[in-house]
Amino acid sequence: MSHQEQNQVQVNDAKLGNGIIHRLDKHGFEDWLRCGLEKFVLQGVGPESFPGATADLARFVYPAEGLEATYHRLTPEGQKDFRLAVANLISSWEVTEENVVLLEHLLHLAALLPVKEVLRGLPSWLKAGHLQRIPQAQADALFEKVFLAATRLAAPTQESADSIRELIALPQFRPEWAGMALEALWSCDAQNILKHLQRLRPYLSKLMFNAPNRPRIWAKRLLDAVHLYRIAQTLPQLKYFNPRSKNADLDTWLLEGLLGGDRPLVQCWINDESQLHFCLTGQFATSECLQIEGWSDLYEFLRCNNLLIDEPLEPVAATPDFEDFKNKIGWRSFCKFLGSSEAQCQPA
């Protein structure tokens, strides 16, 4: 550093004073982070790029790890401002070939802390087409980091669902991410699981193609994300056959994953009244009963693929108590979900 540069550093830092990180607000942290990353990552300046956090930056391998250590030294209010600064930076970042790496470091930081506030501005940022302004290789790499950050931060909120939907709509989205995307959408927006499945159908088909272990893996994760009754209600509306095209994208993987194998996750049988019953294996007392018209495709698929059992492997302990069932699942929501009145939803 020349004498002139050295003097300028002293003048700039003198304004900040000792203990600078404890005097920064949200806007201060935005400037501090942006300038710090530019100096540290692009100019190779070193730990002094972040006044007040030099020791943290010198100790760790990646800047986000050092900044994480700095974050933990802040007061709760300071931490909140820090997170908002990270979120604001990400949601307002104008991506260029030169600065995309800085955004990647910010996304790493957001995933580490974590900064759930990022999800608020992420859908708009994704819609603005930033990934289209950089070369494809950089866009692909950036997409994956955004996707991983978004799924890391995923919460059952509208913003989370919106972020994942925007990511799916981008040309960089790949079948490899479809399982995580579906799981995230089902977790965030369980009312629309069919719509999410339909949106991801072509990617899920490719994901499951020639990968015999994957249907069960993903069926299990989806069962953890959403109650079985929602999945059961959706099954008749899925695609099992397409007489016009052998290569059509189908949803058969989901049934194979749920019901297939020596130890299926879910068991399905037909009772004397031609009702389809589903239950988590070993939990017969809480079986879900499907009494919906138009499930002939579903029945046909189950029958042709030997996915139905003749009778439960264990005796049913007692007829499921309908009152218990109502109370457990939220009766009014259930009726609303079926689009029926409460009287219409009562068992025969």
Place this chain on the structure above:
Amino acid sequence: MNPRWVIVLCNILDGHDAGLYDANFLKQAIEWWRDEFLWRKSAYPTETEDDHLAVTLDTLLVPDALSKFKPGRPKPDFQLKCRTRNGVENYAHSMSAESFLTWVLHDVDRRTLASDGLLSLGTPRFVDQDDYPVVRIGDGKNVGQTGKVAFLALFSAIEPLLTASTKANDVRDGLGLVHWKKYGEYVLLEIEASDLEKLCLGRPTFVDAGSHRRFKATANDPANQVKSDWGFTLNLNDFTQTGKPIDGMAERVCEQIKQSDVSSLKLYPLGQITAEDRGATPSDDDEKYSNCLRGIRSVVDIVTRIKGFV
């Protein structure tokens, strides 16, 4: 004196007395550290002295770091002073799960892990299962920071810990990783010894360790002291329980591991740290550890000896 610097000075002297380096090396290293510290104090007056000491110590091993500090004067090579031969047993390197996922893991392998349901939403990021995936370092990516060293342990020493649900805590304690905080998620990478044949390995010195607060230059167990090719970590759990610097695991340092060095790694998710932070209570804080390392030596004795080298 701040106990964290007493820890460093004790390790400097203990390393010398154990023959890891001679007086000339010690003199060069301390003088460089001192001169750069003074320069930084003048150049960046708003940072604290402790921060300047930490930064200059942590960058001491980086070749040509801050060439602006002494323009025209080449920096001595302080890194990996105590060279060792490579062994035949596989090594283990631990790091942040999120950092591994973002900056080290090969793109194709990342997508494969995602496809196979081995990356989860939220935390822990990596799904733990019995079948540990084999992965690669990404194109142009590395394990360890440019210019610095990567710490390695023997995989065989860590392997018995990997079946426990508390493995993140246990590995933290065994490797003396006092900077691993509660809720942090980590992974372990198994590296074949043959992959590191062409790299420089060494027994860690105070330079390689930098400002690491629980570094231990020498082993305490006589059975370990004879293993001169290896340093030994401090077992954090034993230290908290007993107040004694009981040896953890054998460790080495290695120059940065590049993608071209390693054909593949086996990935062991450790999960999250669930136990309380180490080094944060009177029974295991910096003061306690510095007193433990100091032994019967007074701080004055230690400083006087250090000054004698410079």
